[in-house]
Structures are given as C-alpha cells and as structure tokens.
Amino acid sequence: MEEFIQSKFNYWIYVLLMMLGLWGMIAKNNLIKKLIGMSIFQTAIILFYVSVAVKSEESTIPILPHHGHDYSFKYAEKHAKHADHDHDDHHGHEKDPHHKEEKHGAHGASGHGGVAHPKIPKPDNFANPLPHVLMLTAIVVGVAILGLALAISQKIYRHYGTLEEDELLKKVRAEDNG
Amino acid sequence: MKVLTGIVVTFVGLLLLYGVSDPEDFPAWGDPHSPANASPISQYFIQKTIRDSEVPNMVTAVLADYRGYDTMFETVVVFVAGIAIFGVIRSYEQEDVELQVSRRRPDVIPKRTVRLLIPIIQIFALYVLAHGHSSPGGGFQGGVIMGASFIMIALVWDLETALKRFSEKLAIACAGIGILIYAAFGLVPMFYGDEFLNYGILYKVLPATDSREMARYYAMLGVEVGVMFTVTSVMYLIYALLATRGRMKGGL
Numbered sequence: 213m214e215e216f217i218q219s220k221f222n223y224w225i226y227v228l229l230m231m232l233g234l235w236g237m238i239a240k241n242n243l244i245k246k247l248i249g250m251s252i253f254q255t256a257i258i259l260f261y262v263s264v265a266v267k268s269e270e271s272t273i274p275i276l277p278h279h280g281h282d283y284s285f286k287y288a289e290k291h292a293k294h295a296d297h298d299h300d301d302h303h304g305h306e307k308d309p310h311h312k313e314e315k316h317g318a319h320g321a322s323g324h325g326g327v328a329h330p331k332i333p334k335p336d337n338f339a340n341p342l343p344h345v346l347m348l349t350a351i352v353v354g355v356a357i358l359g360l361a362l363a364i365s366q367k368i369y370r371h372y373g374t375l376e377e378d379e380l381l382k383k384v385r386a387e388d389n390g
Numbered sequence: 391m392k393v394l395t396g397i398v399v400t401f402v403g404l405l406l407l408y409g410v411s412d413p414e415d416f417p418a419w420g421d422p423h424s425p426a427n428a429s430p431i432s433q434y435f436i437q438k439t440i441r442d443s444e445v446p447n448m449v450t451a452v453l454a455d456y457r458g459y460d461t462m463f464e465t466v467v468v469f470v471a472g473i474a475i476f477g478v479i480r481s482y483e484q485e486d487v488e489l490q491v492s493r494r495r496p497d498v499i500p501k502r503t504v505r506l507l508i509p510i511i512q513i514f515a516l517y518v519l520a521h522g523h524s525s526p527g528g529g530f531q532g533g534v535i536m537g538a539s540f541i542m543i544a545l546v547w548d549l550e551t552a553l554k555r556f557s558e559k560l561a562i563a564c565a566g567i568g569i570l571i572y573a574a575f576g577l578v579p580m581f582y583g584d585e586f587l588n589y590g591i592l593y594k595v596l597p598a599t600d601s602r603e604m605a606r607y608y609a610m611l612g613v614e615v616g617v618m619f620t621v622t623s624v625m626y627l628i629y630a631l632l633a634t635r636g637r638m639k640g641g642l
Contacts, residue, residue: 219418231403356471
C-alpha cells in the first residue's frame, strides 16, 4: 500500500492542482483571480511533465558529471597515444556491436591504435532531458502570456472601471444596446 | 454557477484520479521503462549529446540544437508578447492627476544595498548564460536574471532612472536584435550548403573551432546570447508598461 501511494502521489497532486486551477478559471468572478487559476493550471502541467521525467533512485540530473570529461570524445582523444584518428572512425566503431563490447571491457587499449574510448552515458543513470526542455520553454511562454493577460485586464479596467465579470457583462451589453 | 462548476470539476478530477491510479495502465513514478523514459529519442539524447556536440548539459543541447526551431519560435513568442503588451497598453496621453507620483528620494538602506547587489546580479546573469553548457542555466534563465536587475533599479529609484540606463527604444530594439542573432546562426549554415540551424558547418566560420562538434558547442552559446537579449528586454518592458499603465513615467 505504501509503495502504491509513493508511486502515484505526484500524479494525485497534479490532478488536484489542475482541477483547482480549472475551477478557479471557470467559477471565479474576478479576472485577476481567473489568471491566478490559469497559473495554477500551468504549474500542474509542469509538475506532471517534470515528474514523468524522473527515473529510479540511481538516476541524477541530465548533466554529465566532471564537465563530461569521462564521457567527452575530445578528452579521450587528447589522452590517447595516437591522436590522429578522425571522427568517422569512431562513429564506425560504435555501430559495430563487436567493437562496442570491446569498448566496455578494455578501456582504451583495444588494439585500434590505442585510442581511449569515452564512456557512453547509460540512459538509466540520467533523468529524461526531453520533458525538462519542453517545460523550460513552457514556463517562459507562461510568463509572456501572463504579462499579456495582465495588460489586457489593465486596459479593461481603464475602460469599464471594473474587473468583476458580471458587472463587465452588464456594461458591455448596455454599451451594445445604446 | 460555482456549485455546478464544482460538481463538474470534481467529476473530471475523480475520473483523472481513477485513470492515473491504475497500476497496469499508468506507469509508476520513477519507472525507467515507462513509455516516456524508454523512448528511443530520449535515450539518444542521453547517449549521443556529448558525442555530437561536446555539451555535458543535455537539456541545453536539446534546447538549442536538436530542437533549435522550437526554441527560436519560442523566442519569437516572447518577443511578440512584449510587442503585444506594448500595443495594448502603451499610451501617449498627458498623465492624469491620480498618476502624479512624487519623485521621492529612495531611502539610504535600499539604495546602498541595491547599488551593491546590481553588479553581482548582472555578473551572475552572465555566468548563468555562459555556463548553460555544463551546469543548469542558459539564455532564458540568464535573461530573466538580467531583466530583474533593471527592474530593481526601477523599483528602488524610479522608472526615469531605469529608463536613462535602458531606454524604451533600446529595449524594443534589443528584443528584435536577439531574434536576429538567433536567425543569423540559422541562416549562415545555409550559405555553406547545409540546412537552416544546422550549426555543424559553422566550424568554417567561427574562430577557434576545428571540428563540427565544437562548432555546434559555440553556436549554441551564440544562440543563447540571442535568447538572452530578447528575454531581458521583454521582461523589463513588461514591468515598465504594467507598472505605469503604459505611460512610461511615474509608476510604482
């Protein structure tokens, strides 16, 4: 039971936040409160995406450690005995499953001119970078939308003198009729 | 109305909760084999980013290189939002009586503190921008921090003081220049016979880049600089316009 709660807790929070935001957007009368609802809704979506990106406990943020030196192609090349191997050579090795096994076993001294092969990052050790990228841009667009919405509400307030939806509708209808 | 909405929203929420709680259909939290995590594309990003572009931060590489189009038009969205806010509330009328804000002198404590803080904030913004390749950061984050430093001037002194340093026209121009920088990094490879935003070929142009990988590395930095220009000036514009109801004087 505890495991079940642990594995679903973030999704429950996400549903709760999303419904709270939706309710705020529909039911609240004040335009600014509607915008607050919209922001809560956005936060829920961001929480959902970021929590989808999480992997098991051994995984870390999607940034290679030690400035990527263990994994860096350039770094490995610099520390190899023969630095004149070109890049296509390495790409060729990688496609070949036979050489790939060698790479994992003997690190560097594989009889191909002694070029040290960089480690290949294991997907299970790093969180999924794609949802993070999507949410990074979503946050920025969210700020832009919020700014635009606030500007429009400011304009509405200057024109009608209120931000309450029912009063606004009354004034708009009165304006239309005469 | 509120009750009706409450009922509908509760119903939808319960349906979602039911769907999410199914242990068979919906992957558990942190499952490395869930469809999103096991997809070949995200595995490719983790395994091959360092090989393709020498960037340890996969998020930056995906943002600025693999998904370059997305980020470019994301920047355009920010720019368009800034211009739209400008168009909606900028007004050149003579100011009302109620908007007359006395040009008060700022208190000593905020003035001294902010005077100390602003250079540090701006250097930190540049650090966040430049280290976007090997630590969390990048153009969007650095741009927001940089924009905050200008907003801070406007908050502690007044908007006139901030506008003296970063005028309205300059802000709008910078927002456009940012996108032009980004687009230029996309356009130059086309002259060398490669695709739009395919930075690899830039090793022929950029200084101190001897390989396609390093060209992609530095082109990403250039692109992030463009993003930072746009985000900084749009954040500053949004604050300046909203705080003064579009009059660009007085304000908070």
